[in-house]
Amino acid sequence: MSATIIEVADLDVYYGTSQILFGVGLSVRQGETMALLGRNGAGKSTTMKAIMGLAPPRRGRISLRGAVISGQKPHHIARAGLGFVPEDRQIFPEHTVEDNLVIGRKKGPEGQDEWPIRRIYDVFPLLEPLRHRIAGRLSGGEQQMLAIARTLMGNPALLLLDEPSEGLAPIIVQRIGELLRQLRQLGATVLIAEQNMHFCLGLVSHATVIDKGQIVYAAGIDELKANDAIRRRYLAL
């Protein structure tokens, strides 16, 4: 069995006095693509932010390849090997596509340099002809691709994507899905927070379902596909 990349255990997260996460736990192994599924407001983004140190947990532990990272500052966590694409993508809108990519370039925590710009353009062929375009003028789908590509330039051990399909036209969602399937084939380890289960089918290997800040189900994606009761109860499908 491959090594565990990230292990999240017993996380409690609060915003002010409101408790948002209740004992959240999940783990992702090397080469897995895991979906964190749940309805609007279930706690997906908060889980991602907690992992990145942006919503520090009041209780619980997060380890990256066995080393505890909870309690560290977000930039330390990023340097330790986590690459986060937030819901709002956070590209630099006034810079060109290529500048955005170059800004994201850094070696991985063990000196890996697996994503030189040439390889990025091979995997993201739509970005190459746009390289001199101002990022803020790209379409939503192009910006999402750029945000993923830029994060890969940092050679993360784990790529965290917060709702990559949100707000995009179905054809673009399909393209992003194909891209993520390709990353999976290349061996990337990915955690995707999504409301859109259909987007994740055929893309992820495992699924964890969150509801009202608690993990209510975790299994291989085929098991979830076969489990009508869970899908109806927590994913409204």
Ligand SMILES: Nc1ncnc2c1ncn2[C@@H]1O[C@H](COP(=O)(O)OP(=O)(O)OP(=O)(O)O)[C@@H](O)[C@H]1O
């Ligand atoms: N900054 C904040 N302050 C207070 N409450 C917040 C804050 N951000 C989120 N919440 C609340 O925390 C809960 C979980 O939100 P979260 O964004 O993690 O859900 P989500 O599953 O990612 O949903 P979405 O699809 O809407 O992003 C919601 O009830 C939300 O209203």
